[in-house]
Amino acid sequence: MRFEGSSNYIATEDLALAVNAAATLNRPLLIKGEPGTGKTLLAEEVAASMGMPLYEWHIKSTTKAQQGLYEYDAVSRLRDSQLGDPRVSDISNYIVRGPLWRCFESEERPVLLIDEIDKADIEFPNDLLRELDRMEFYVYETQQMVRAKHKPVIIITSNNEKELPDAFLRRCFFHYIRFPERDTMEQIVAAHYPDLKKDLLREAMEIFFGLREVPGLKKKPSTSELLDWLKLLMAEDIGPEALRENSKRKVLPPLYGALLKNEQDVHLFERVMFMARRKNEA
Numbered sequence: 001m002r003f004e005g006s007s008n009y010i011a012t013e014d015l016a017l018a019v020n021a022a023a024t025l026n027r028p029l030l031i032k033g034e035p036g037t038g039k040t041l042l043a044e045e046v047a048a049s050m051g052m053p054l055y056e057w058h059i060k061s062t063t064k065a066q067q068g069l070y071e072y073d074a075v076s077r078l079r080d081s082q083l084g085d086p087r088v089s090d091i092s093n094y095i096v097r098g099p100l101w102r103c104f105e106s107e108e109r110p111v112l113l114i115d116e117i118d119k120a121d122i123e124f125p126n127d128l129l130r131e132l133d134r135m136e137f138y139v140y141e142t143q144q145m146v147r148a149k150h151k152p153v154i155i156i157t158s159n160n161e162k163e164l165p166d167a168f169l170r171r172c173f174f175h176y177i178r179f180p181e182r183d184t185m186e187q188i189v190a191a192h193y194p195d196l197k198k199d200l201l202r203e204a205m206e207i208f209f210g211l212r213e214v215p216g217l218k219k220k221p222s223t224s225e226l227l228d229w230l231k232l233l234m235a236e237d238i239g240p241e242a243l244r245e246n247s248k249r250k251v252l253p254p255l256y257g258a259l260l261k262n263e264q265d266v267h268l269f270e271r272v273m274f275m276a277r278r279k280n281e282a
Contacts, residue, residue, distance in 0.1 A: 001050045009038065009045035010180075010187045018175035019046055019153075025173060028114075028132060028154040030164075033177030036222025039157040043113035046153065053110045055103040055152070059119045065127035068100045068114075069137050069146075092142050100131060101146055109150040118158040125168035133171065180223060182209065192227055196234065203243040204230060207253045211260070214272055221259040229258035250277040 003019040005011030011019075019042070022029035031039045047054035057068055073094040081088045097105075103112045117125060131137045135148035156172065158164065180188060182205060189201060208229070212220045221229075232255045233243075246253050250273040252266070253259070260266050 003046050003050060006045050006049040008191055009041060009049075010184060010191055011042075011045075012178075012180075012184065015042075015175060015177060018173060019155075022155075022173040023153045026151045028156050028172045030156045030158065030169070030172040030174045031177060032158050032160055032174070034179055034220070034222055035159055036224040037177045037179060038223065039177060040113065040115050043111055043115075043155040043157075046155065047111040050111075052153065053106050053108055054113065055099050055106070055110055056113045056115065057099040058115045059117055059124070061119050061121075063120045063124065065124055065131075066098075068098045068128065069131065070098050070101055070139060071096045072141050095139065095141060100137070103152050104135065104146055104148040106150060106152070110152045112152040112154045114154065114156045116159060117156050118161040118164065122162060122165070126165050129167060129171065179212075185223065185226070188223060189227065189230065193230060193234070196230065197240070199240040200233065200243070201230075203240040203247070204233065207243060207247060208259070210247075211253075211269065214269055216268055217265050219261055219265060225259055225261075229255060232258055250274070250280070 002016075003011070003023075004016050018029060031042060033039055043056070044054060046052070072091075073096055077088055077091070077094045087093045099112070103110050132154065135151055136145055138145050185205070186201065189196060204226075208221060208226050211217070232238075236255065238254050242254060252269065252273070256266070256269075260269065
């Protein structure tokens with residue numbers, strides 16, 4: 001089975017090749033790209049399109065590698081021992097299985113998503129090297145070895161908040177999701193809103209890509225934000241004429257809060273539009 005995208009996820013040829021190459025090599029696929037370009041969604045779509053179970057591990061700044069394997073709940077065992085619960089005689093009752101353990105136990109080849117790995121401590125990726133290499137880990141409390149029944153397709157996402165260790169990078173197949181060009185973006189929009197009128201899409205695209213080209217923006221609007229904006233335009237029944245008129249007057253687009261997410265970028269865009277108006281009037 002090969003991944004070729006889906007009706008809900010428009011995958012470029014190089015992205016599909018990267019997914020299939022990582023699956024063939026049995027190496028983790030490290031995905032980077034701007035926020036909102038579909039990195040997390042990729043794992044969901046790979047699993048859905050290939051009929052594979054999906055296991056997700058969403059990383060936070062406080063996440064430790066051990067939590068992905070298992071955790072020993074010593075507090076619950078102590079409490080139960082004080083209450084005379086017979087369960088305390090079996091320590092396995094207090095082993096909480098993590099997403100890697102559950103993934104390794106899958107009866108079918110699964111997809112494992114390790115989402116936003118760069119949020120964790122710098123040593124976090126290195127702490128997983130052995131487990132991802134050998135597809136096994138040892139549970140010291142129960143003295144058992146847990147081995148993967150099937151080697152999973154591993155997709156790891158990163159927003160480039162910090163550099164990842166070289167030893168970890170050597171074990172990955174890397175792909176950077178470039179921001180979609182206009183024709184690809186139109187295909188993405190069509191997959192989500194097949195009934196969107198072409199003239200509204202055309203005007204919205206002009207504004208969206210114009211916004212992204214404004215120099216100095218702290219946060220450029222992303223694909224997901226474009227989709228949110230289009231959804232709002234349709235919900236509020238704002239037609240292409242309104243977008244066209246706003247563009248001519250060089251003012252903020254309607255419902256701009258879906259696209260611009262901080263006051264610095266709003267003020268910057270207003271200044272750029274003001275200067276453009278002055279230039280046209282001169």
